[in-house]
Amino acid sequence: MSEAVEEKLKNYRTAPFDARFPNTNQTRNCFQNYLDFHRCNKALSGKDQDTAPCQWYQRVYKSLCPMSWVQKWDDQLEAGNFPGKI
């Protein structure tokens, strides 16, 4: 994992300001990071690379997303009917 990513993960406090989602409605911010985590895992493990950089997305979605939403999406992924494209 690159040094920059390691630094960012080590100094993680909470999800930082994301300019893609500057407004009050942060629903998409949460969902996008959840998607990005799983897509990152799929892409990196598909190429047999270390999936540690994906932890950034995981930490962000854990900070932002309600636990019940994450639980529901995890259950859907397991059951194979998650609505997003991974």
Next chain:
Amino acid sequence: MAQYTQLGLQDAASPLMEELLHFHDHALMIITLISAFVLYIILTMVTAKTTDKYILDSQEVEIIWTVLPAIILVLIALPSLRILYLLDEINDPHLTIKAMGHQWYWSYEYTDYEDLGFDSYMVPTQDLTPGQFRLLEADHRMVIPVESPIRVLVSAEDVLHSWAVPSLGVKMDAVPGRLNQVAFVASRPGVFFGQCSEICGANHSFMPIVVEAVPLEHFENWSSLMLEDA
């Protein structure tokens, strides 16, 4: 907390609320003075024994009572717009907390590091201890570190609710399926109360919000204790 005969807003506990409070008092003073002045003029005119024959050509007073209100309006608009833009400043929070509205209680989730979640129910009136506030106290408070920028993400699990804490200058609707962000800084330690601000059924008036701002070390001790209890 709110008090029965209070005239103004609750004491501010955040910098933004201080600004809002001062602006409110500034605008209220202006309109009080104008109303008193207008009332005085009306009373004078109504009780006067003489009638004014001269109702035309009063160029000077026409200018005064056009320009002066325009100046007063500018003196109200400028601070108002300043605060409006201040509210939209980009924040750099140190902590994210989720406040989820349920029928009829709030639940708080602190998931930046570990998964800490707990419910916050109102303390029923018969269970209050002396000194506690009726319909405002909760069994578990949302504890935050003082002087740290906090991001609260508000949502709901069933119907519409609204998460409000007047002394922090915060109110945000809790909409199922939506995550609404609000940010603030508690400038002083203390306990701050609010009530659900969107009608949500039978016990809408009985799901209060209690925020407790404490020094950082106390916050860290509290969160360790809460994680152990969970």
